[in-house]
Amino acid sequence: xxxxxxxxxxxxxxxxxxxxxxxxxxxxxxxxxxxxxxxxxxxxxxxxxxxxxxxxxxxxxxxxxxxxxxxxxxxxxxxxxxxxxxxxxxxxxxxxxxxxxxxxxxxxxxxxxxxxxxxxxxxxxxxxxxxxxxxxxxxxxxxxxxxxxxxxxxxxxxxxxxxxxxxxxxxxxxxxxxxxxxxxxxxxxxxxxxxxxxxxxxxxxxxxxxxxxxxxxxxxxxxxxxxxxxxxxxxxxxxxxxxxxxxxxxxx
Ligand SMILES: Nc1ncnc2c1ncn2[C@@H]1O[C@H](COP(=O)(O)OP(=O)(O)O)[C@@H](O)[C@H]1O
Ligand SMILES: [Mg+2]
Numbered sequence: 001x002x003x004x005x006x007x008x009x010x011x012x013x014x015x016x017x018x019x020x021x022x023x024x025x026x027x028x029x030x031x032x033x034x035x036x037x038x039x040x041x042x043x044x045x046x047x048x049x050x051x052x053x054x055x056x057x058x059x060x061x062x063x064x065x066x067x068x069x070x071x072x073x074x075x076x077x078x079x080x081x082x083x084x085x086x087x088x089x090x091x092x093x094x095x096x097x098x099x100x101x102x103x104x105x106x107x108x109x110x111x112x113x114x115x116x117x118x119x120x121x122x123x124x125x126x127x128x129x130x131x132x133x134x135x136x137x138x139x140x141x142x143x144x145x146x147x148x149x150x151x152x153x154x155x156x157x158x159x160x161x162x163x164x165x166x167x168x169x170x171x172x173x174x175x176x177x178x179x180x181x182x183x184x185x186x187x188x189x190x191x192x193x194x195x196x197x198x199x200x201x202x203x204x205x206x207x208x209x210x211x212x213x214x215x216x217x218x219x220x221x222x223x224x225x226x227x228x229x230x231x232x233x234x235x236x237x238x239x240x241x242x243x244x245x246x247x248x249x250x251x252x
Contacts, residue, residue, distance in 0.1 A: 004031040006198050007052070007083070007168055012061035014047050014222075021047045022222045025061065029168070034194040036209040036230075037202045039219030045202040048219070049172045052200065053085035054078040065168070083168040086161035087154075092145050098156055099141035102128045105160035127163060135159040135189060151182025155189060168198045175205055187212070210234065 005028050012025035022044045029035050037045050050056035052063060054075035062071045065083055075085070092101050106124045132138040135155040145156055154174060161169060174190065175183045187208055193199060194212055203209050209216055209230060216233045218226040226236050233239060 005029065006031045006066055007200070008064045009052070010062040010064070012048070012051060012063070013059045014044070014051060014056070015059045020222055022051070022058075024223060026224070027217065029198060029200060031167075031198055032195060034190075034199045034201065034212055034214045036213035036216045037200065037219060038204060038206070038209060038216060043219040044222040045219055046172055049085065049087075049170050049200070049202055053083065053170050055085070079164065079166070082166050083170065084161045084164055084166040085170040085172075086158050087170075087172040087174060090157040090161065092153060092156055092160065094146035095144065097142050097144055098137050098148065098152075099128065099132070101145055101156055102131055102159050102163055106131075106163040108164070131159045131162050134162070134192060136185060149178075149182060151178040151185055154178065154182075154186060158186075158189060162193075162197075166197070168200065169193070171199065171201045171203075173202050173204065175203065175208060206234070 007029040014022040
């Protein structure tokens, strides 16, 4: 699995006015892999997603996407290169319908690639319909996004990201802040995406991680303290120590 690396970081370090939020982060994500990132509150998970997506610049280190050095590029450029972030920070158009939001996302992709990958309106429509089904909103395409539940809005955000045909999807706590029923909907969606897309997902819900992830990376105080397959990692003494030390610390 390790021979087809799509995303790689080399010694990422991030300081905020002298405070070291991340250090020595060496990450390797294979094509099609579901990589989960877990760790206590404040361990640097969101900072890492911010650096990968281009929302933040790292202090030191490099980020490579398909072998290309993308360190320090803007979020917009990184998205164009195929790595897209989809979480509560993703913008939707709240006054437009679910369908319109998806259509706009699909069309913007088509425009970006005008000469390479031109799509007719009919192609776009077909793709939007597929994604509507995938995010289980095909029964309410005409709903105005601001009237959608949080869980539905999150699925619209994921749908919009999917319509840009990304190679890598980055998600920061996709199941947080929504009802248990809606959380299940997101988990089902993640499960459908796994295997098809490369996913890097920050998730503190251990159940989700155990069910879906191919590999887990555990951050603690800005460093990777463990990584490997879920069963392997969850049984490591260092993890048990932290978990037993207080589940609340993990936001579980
Ligand atoms: N913009 C910032 N300025 C200063 N400190 C920050 C900033 N963003 C995050 N931090 C600090 O970096 C550490 C890691 O934060 P974060 O990545 O949000 O952790 P997590 O997502 O794992 O809870 C925390 O101590 C946090 O206070
Ligand atoms: Mg966070």
